[in-house]
Amino acid sequence: MKRKVDLMFTDRLIERIISMKNHSIVGIDPSYSIIPQFLKDKYIGDNGGSIESISEMLYVFSIEIIDHIYDIVPAVKPQIAFFERYGSAGLKIFEKVCSYAKEKGLLVIADIKRGDIGSTCEAYAEYYLSNATGSLDCDAITINPYLGRDSINPFVEKCIDNDKGLFILVKTSNKSSIDIQDLISEQKRIYEHVAGIVSSLGEDFKGEKGYSPIGAVVGGTFKEEGEKLRQLMKNCYCLVPGFGAQGGVASDLPGYFNEDGLGAVINSSRGIIGAYLQDKYRHDYDEKSYGTAARMAAISMRDEINKCLREEGKMAW
Amino acid sequence: MKRKVDLMFTDRLIERIISMKNHSIVGIDPSYSIIPQFLKDKYIGDNGGSIESISEMLYVFSIEIIDHIYDIVPAVKPQIAFFERYGSAGLKIFEKVCSYAKEKGLLVIADIKRGDIGSTCEAYAEYYLSNATGSLDCDAITINPYLGRDSINPFVEKCIDNDKGLFILVKTSNKSSIDIQDLISEQKRIYEHVAGIVSSLGEDFKGEKGYSPIGAVVGGTFKEEGEKLRQLMKNCYCLVPGFGAQGGVASDLPGYFNEDGLGAVINSSRGIIGAYLQDKYRHDYDEKSYGTAARMAAISMRDEINKCLREEGKMAW
Numbered sequence: 001m002k003r004k005v006d007l008m009f010t011d012r013l014i015e016r017i018i019s020m021k022n023h024s025i026v027g028i029d030p031s032y033s034i035i036p037q038f039l040k041d042k043y044i045g046d047n048g049g050s051i052e053s054i055s056e057m058l059y060v061f062s063i064e065i066i067d068h069i070y071d072i073v074p075a076v077k078p079q080i081a082f083f084e085r086y087g088s089a090g091l092k093i094f095e096k097v098c099s100y101a102k103e104k105g106l107l108v109i110a111d112i113k114r115g116d117i118g119s120t121c122e123a124y125a126e127y128y129l130s131n132a133t134g135s136l137d138c139d140a141i142t143i144n145p146y147l148g149r150d151s152i153n154p155f156v157e158k159c160i161d162n163d164k165g166l167f168i169l170v171k172t173s174n175k176s177s178i179d180i181q182d183l184i185s186e187q188k189r190i191y192e193h194v195a196g197i198v199s200s201l202g203e204d205f206k207g208e209k210g211y212s213p214i215g216a217v218v219g220g221t222f223k224e225e226g227e228k229l230r231q232l233m234k235n236c237y238c239l240v241p242g243f244g245a246q247g248g249v250a251s252d253l254p255g256y257f258n259e260d261g262l263g264a265v266i267n268s269s270r271g272i273i274g275a276y277l278q279d280k281y282r283h284d285y286d287e288k289s290y291g292t293a294a295r296m297a298a299i300s301m302r303d304e305i306n307k308c309l310r311e312e313g314k315m316a317w
Numbered sequence: 318m319k320r321k322v323d324l325m326f327t328d329r330l331i332e333r334i335i336s337m338k339n340h341s342i343v344g345i346d347p348s349y350s351i352i353p354q355f356l357k358d359k360y361i362g363d364n365g366g367s368i369e370s371i372s373e374m375l376y377v378f379s380i381e382i383i384d385h386i387y388d389i390v391p392a393v394k395p396q397i398a399f400f401e402r403y404g405s406a407g408l409k410i411f412e413k414v415c416s417y418a419k420e421k422g423l424l425v426i427a428d429i430k431r432g433d434i435g436s437t438c439e440a441y442a443e444y445y446l447s448n449a450t451g452s453l454d455c456d457a458i459t460i461n462p463y464l465g466r467d468s469i470n471p472f473v474e475k476c477i478d479n480d481k482g483l484f485i486l487v488k489t490s491n492k493s494s495i496d497i498q499d500l501i502s503e504q505k506r507i508y509e510h511v512a513g514i515v516s517s518l519g520e521d522f523k524g525e526k527g528y529s530p531i532g533a534v535v536g537g538t539f540k541e542e543g544e545k546l547r548q549l550m551k552n553c554y555c556l557v558p559g560f561g562a563q564g565g566v567a568s569d570l571p572g573y574f575n576e577d578g579l580g581a582v583i584n585s586s587r588g589i590i591g592a593y594l595q596d597k598y599r600h601d602y603d604e605k606s607y608g609t610a611a612r613m614a615a616i617s618m619r620d621e622i623n624k625c626l627r628e629e630g631k632m633a634w
Contacts, residue, residue: 031440051451081433085440087451088412092405113433115461116398117491117563123348123398134368134404144432146463146486148493169463174434176465183502183510190507193500246434 008207009140009165010215010237013107014262016074018317022302023257023309025109026069026294027241027269028078028097030058034274036287055089058082061290062097065273066104068291069298075107075139077239077267099137108138109239113169115144121154129158129166140165142217142239145194149201156201156214165213165237170194170229173219173242191225195232202236209262211237218256220248220266227255230263238264243301244271250304254312261316266305272297325524326456326482327532327554330424331579333391335634339619340574340626342426343386343611344558344586345395345414347375351591353604372406375399378607379414382590383421385608386615392424392456394556394584416454425455426556430486432461438471446475446483457482459534459556462511466518473518473531482530482554487511487546490536490559508542512549519553526579528554535573537565537583544572547580555581560618561588567621571629578633583622589614 007015017023035057043049043057066076078101083094098108114124126132128141143155145168152168159166171181171191181191195216202212215237218229230238240256242248243266256264275281275297276290285293309315324332334340352374360366360374383393395418400411415425431441443449445458460472462485469485476483488498488508498508512533519529532554535546547555557573559565560583573581592598592614593607602610626632 029437031436048450054451079433079437081431081437081440084408085444087444087453088405088409089451090444091401091408095405113431113461114398115432115463116396116430117489118493119348120346120396120398123402127402127404133365134371134406136404144430144461144463146432146461146497147489147491148496148498150491150493172434172464174464174467176467179465179514180463180507180510181465183500183507185500185502185507190497190500190502193497197496 006163008163009159009213010211011207011209012139013074013165013237013265014209014211016107017262017265020072020074021306021317022073023264023305024073024266024268024298024301025075025077026065026073026272026298027111027267028062028065028076029269029273030061030082034270034277035061036276036290038287051086051089055086055093058090059093059096063100064291065294066101066106068295070101070104070106072295072302073106073298075109075265076101077109077111079111079269095136102137107140109140109142109165109167110136110138111142113142113144115147115151117147118150118154121151125154125158129155129162129164131162140167142167142169144169145197149197152197152201159213160205165215167215167217167239168194168198170198170216171218171222171225173221173246173248177219191229192232195229198236199233206235211235211263215239217241220253220256221246223252223255226252230256230258234258239267240264241267244268250308253305254308254314257309257314259314261309261314268301272301323480325480326476326530327528328524328526329456330391330482330554330582331526331528333424334579334582337389337391338623338634339390340581340622341390341583341585341615341618342392342394343382343390343589343615344428344584345379345382345393346586346590347378347399351587351594352378353593353607355604368403368406372403372410375403375407376410376413380417381608382611383418383423385612387418387421387423389612389619390423390615392426392582393418394426394428396428396586412453419454424457426457426459426482426484427453427455428459430459430461432464432468434464435467435471438468442471442475446472446479446481448479457484459484459486461486462514466514469514469518476530477522482532484532484534484556485511485515487515487533488535488539488542490538490563490565494536508546509549512546515553516550523552528552528580532556534558537570537573538563540569540572543569547573547575551575556584557581558584561585567625570622571625571631574626574631576631578626578631585618589618
């Protein structure tokens with residue numbers, strides 16, 4: 001395959017972060033409970049709805065969110081599970097949502113967390129990280145490292161060939177991430193071992209700003225771990241989930257950034273797309289205004305994070 | 318959701334194993350390189366083929382394999398990546414292949430290796446392990462444990478509610494599985510820690526034969542580890558990949574079984590569905606007879622494993 005002469009993924013990401021003055025991204029996680037009732041009434045009704053009709057509802061919901069945030073956030077992170085929930089019909093909508101976000105100029109990080117033996121990962125990588133006909137319209141994906149280096153390599157190769165990005169799970173935002181990721185081996189946590197792999201995989205491929213397209217997922221719910229991992233993976237971009245609904249707060253986040261004010265994107269899903277359900281917004285925005293409420297929440301998140309970074313002197317612009 | 322009064326997954330599996338006198342299962346992994354040339358000529362041709370046409374090819378190939386083995390093997394393990402490679406069109410075929418295998422009486426273990434935070438895994442579990450409209454027609458799935466217990470629980474709950482099965486990655490068959498899985502913490506390998514979780518999750522839910530529906534993936538390429546894990550997870554069924562193309566041999570396998578001659582199913586993918594490419598079969602079977610070659614290879618694998626189990630006195634019938 002011909003190597004495209006586009007900018008490296010991390011340079012494209014940083015360009016958008018700086019032009020929008022925004023380090024936060026929006027997770028498109030259309031779980032059943034977050035869809036406004038008026039959409040459920042229309043697309044599901046009393047008889048349960050067909051899979052196609054429910055999938056169409058996910059599309060309408062996701063598009064409305066994208067229309068309200070595409071000009072203020074650098075990227076979206078659609079979570080495939082909430083589409084895959086409806087099988088092939090849902091995946092078709094996932095593909096359409098990713099393409100729509102790309103058309104609007106957003107970078108798309110497909111949250112898929114795949115991982116398998118090497119020959120199998122080649123098949124995943126062909127769909128998620130190539131530019132071949134029928135491949136997904138996205139810029140980066142998340143993957144799971146439990147199977148080790150030979151399971152990660154096919155993804156890395158495709159990233160380098162096609163200017164895509166990779167975020168490898170290092171320390172996840174959920175409580176039980178301690179079960180395996182925090183076990184100690186040779187005086188290091190398992191997530192530190194994984195961080196070592198992630199860091200080494202990217203060291204030969206740095207973009208104009210010094211960041212590799214091989215990044216890490218580091219949960220925003222563990223401040224100390226985040227700061228430690230920032231030091232262990234200086235040249236890696238970190239995708240930081242867990243802000244908002246999962247408990248992550250802006251004041252914990254500056255440690256996830258390097259001194260250049262770069263190195264992390266902070267994701268919020270439910271906190272943005274379900275803003276219309278929150279006390280803070282529901283008095284001003286009814287459920288039909290869920291898009292506008294999401295925009296207000298995205299602006300608020302952007303400003304909160306920027307304020308905390310400014311206080312720490314970590315400014316990229 | 319109402320609990321169905323079917324037999325537990327492991328009891329259904331054991332019933333078929335004993336009635337067919339076969340501990341081996343067939344992995345449906347239709348990678349590009351394994352598809353016979355005459356099918357590529359027909360469905361892809363000179364112009365690359367449409368995604369729909371290529372997906373149709375996967376269907377034709379998979380159905381032919383199933384038609385030739387459904388009466389001699391207890392289960393198939395379709396690998397979703399080789400279908401997902403073609404996006405929603407490919408996933409539609411994956412759904413059709415799973416349904417077809419079920420119609421033929423096979424148990425279906427969908428090899429998906431998913432894993433995410435709890436709320437996201439609920440969405441996956443709804444598609445893969447429920448009996449709701451639009452859910453996948455399968456009996457069991459594989460999942461990845463890197464995110465810990467709260468990421469596994471939604472799958473366990475759905476298994477118990479709907480008589481489905483789960484195989485959690487413990488020690489995988491690939492070489493790099495040592496990178497993370499073999500690290501030592503508190504005098505135990507990481508895979509032993511995971512085995513402890515798997516074993517504890519299933520201990521309250523044993524079927525008629527004493528086996529829990531919460532099982533483990535244990536690679537057939539690491540004999541000593543397999544024997545150790547057998548002892549650590551007495552009541553768990555092990556799904557053992559790696560036989561054949563990945564290097565696993567029958568004489569290494571008896572240690573993966575309990576004294577009752579049960580406790581493991583051995584998977585071969587390329588070794589069976591690509592048998593027509595092997596020296597052993599290609600003189601007698603041309604590429605159009607790939608189904609028959611697969612059947613011959615499946616019989617040979619069944620007999621080899623049974624012979625080794627008989628020699629060790631581990632007979633379930």
